[in-house]
Amino acid sequence: MAINLDEIVAIDVHTHVHKSVRGDQHRTAGAEDMGEYFGIGKMPEYSLPELAEYYRERKMAAVAFGVDSVSQTGEEPVPTNEEVAELAAEHSDVIIPFGSIDPARGAAGVRAARRLVTEYGVKGFKFHPNTQAFFPNDRMAYPLYEVIAEHNLVALFHTGQTGVGAGQRAGGGIRLKYSNPMHVDDVAVDFPDMKIILAHPSFPWQDEALSVATHKPQVYIDLSGWSPKYFPPQLVQYANSLLKNKVLFGSDFPVITPERWMKDFDGIAIKDEVRPKILKENAVKLFGLDGSGA
Incomplete structure (x- = not known):
C-alpha cells in the first residue's frame, strides 16, 4: 500500500528502530546514557510495527532504520536490515525503509547493500560516521555509495555531535571528528547524482552544513535530534x-x-509558505512519492 499523501500531515525522515519482533532481541547498549543526554530517562525502544502504528495514529509517515556499527561494537544490528525492510513492506502506508551497512564490512557489505535494494526494496542507507568510525570521504565507503547512486537512492549521514557516548568516560570512545559535514562535500562531488541528507543541526559545524547544502544541489538537511527552539x-x-x-x-x-518537535517548531520564525515544504513537500519530492521517481 502506498503512502496516501492527501491523508498524512508530515513525513519524518529520521526515526530509529531498536527492537526486534523475533524473540526478545533489542539493543540496550547506551540506551540509559542516550536517554539521560536527551532528558527522557531510559530511551524507549520500538519495533518496526510499533513505530508504524505510532506514526499511523498521528497521520504521519516515517523513514525508519537501525544502525550497523559492527566493526566497533562487535555486535550485529538489532533488528537486522532484512527485518526492517520486510516489516516495512507490511506497513508501507506509513514506513519508508532504509538500510544501514558498516563500510568496514567491505565487499560483503556491498553485496548485502545490493541485495537490500534489489530484493528488499530499501529506499536509502543511513551512515553514522561516529559510531562506525570512518570519514565519509574514505574511499573504503565508495563501493557502497556506488550501489546507492546506481539505484538513485538516498544516503543519509549523521553530522555534528552525537548523543552516543555523551557524558561517558572518554565519550564512550566515540570520536566527533568523523561527523564534520565538510567530509560529505567530497562525497557530493564524487557522486554528483546521489541524493544526500545531512542529518541534524550540525553542531559545532552548522555553517559548514549550510555551505555544503547551498553549494551542492543534491544535498539536503534534516532537522532531527534537536528541539526547534534550539535551532x-x-x-x-x-x-x-x-x-x-x-x-x-x-x-x-x-x-x-x-x-x-512540532510544538516547538510552531514557536519559531518559519514563514507560513515554507512550513509545509519542511514538514512534507520537500520529502515527497526527494523520495519521488508524487510519482516523479525516487
Whole structure:
C-alpha cells in the first residue's frame, strides 16, 4: 500500500528502530546514557510495527532504520536490515525503509547493500560516521555509495555531535571528528547524482552544513535530534530562504517525539509558505512519492 499523501500531515525522515519482533532481541547498549543526554530517562525502544502504528495514529509517515556499527561494537544490528525492510513492506502506508551497512564490512557489505535494494526494496542507507568510525570521504565507503547512486537512492549521514557516548568516560570512545559535514562535500562531488541528507543541526559545524547544502544541489538537511527552539539563527534563516526546498522534518524518534518537535517548531520564525515544504513537500519530492521517481 502506498503512502496516501492527501491523508498524512508530515513525513519524518529520521526515526530509529531498536527492537526486534523475533524473540526478545533489542539493543540496550547506551540506551540509559542516550536517554539521560536527551532528558527522557531510559530511551524507549520500538519495533518496526510499533513505530508504524505510532506514526499511523498521528497521520504521519516515517523513514525508519537501525544502525550497523559492527566493526566497533562487535555486535550485529538489532533488528537486522532484512527485518526492517520486510516489516516495512507490511506497513508501507506509513514506513519508508532504509538500510544501514558498516563500510568496514567491505565487499560483503556491498553485496548485502545490493541485495537490500534489489530484493528488499530499501529506499536509502543511513551512515553514522561516529559510531562506525570512518570519514565519509574514505574511499573504503565508495563501493557502497556506488550501489546507492546506481539505484538513485538516498544516503543519509549523521553530522555534528552525537548523543552516543555523551557524558561517558572518554565519550564512550566515540570520536566527533568523523561527523564534520565538510567530509560529505567530497562525497557530493564524487557522486554528483546521489541524493544526500545531512542529518541534524550540525553542531559545532552548522555553517559548514549550510555551505555544503547551498553549494551542492543534491544535498539536503534534516532537522532531527534537536528541539526547534534550539535551532541556531542561521539555520532558521537559510531554511526560510536559500534552502527552503531542501530542509526536511526529522525528529530522531524515539529520543524526540514528533509531537514535541512540532510544538516547538510552531514557536519559531518559519514563514507560513515554507512550513509545509519542511514538514512534507520537500520529502515527497526527494523520495519521488508524487510519482516523479525516487
